[in-house]
Amino acid sequence: MFTVYAISSISRKYVYVGxxxxxEARLHRHNSGYGRTTKPYIPFELIFQKEFSTRSEAREFEKYLKKTNNGKRRFLGLR
Structure with a gap:
């Protein structure tokens, strides 16, 4: 099972999609400062998750969320 997720920085205006x-392990890594991209924005809270049976399906959805503002607005509730 593969999960597409979005986390939001608690202290700053920043959303990361992965x-x-x-x-569980990935969220721990984000909040522990292991990710170079997310480290400046810790701590995070999970705001969205969706599971897929294949990695390719999950990757397509992840790309959709990252590349389109409509995807972010629709699925993540962002403006």
Whole structure:
């Protein structure tokens, strides 16, 4: 199972969209400062998750969320 997720910085205005097969471990890595992209924005809270049976399906949805403002607005509730 693969999960597309979005996390929001609690302290700053920043949303990160990603893909993982172990959501709990990935969230721990984000909040521990292991990710170079997300480190300046910790701590995070999970705001969205959707599971897929294949990695390719998950990757397509992740790309949709990252590349379109409509995707972010529709699925993540962002303006």
């Amino acid at each position: 893909l993982t097969s172990d959501l």
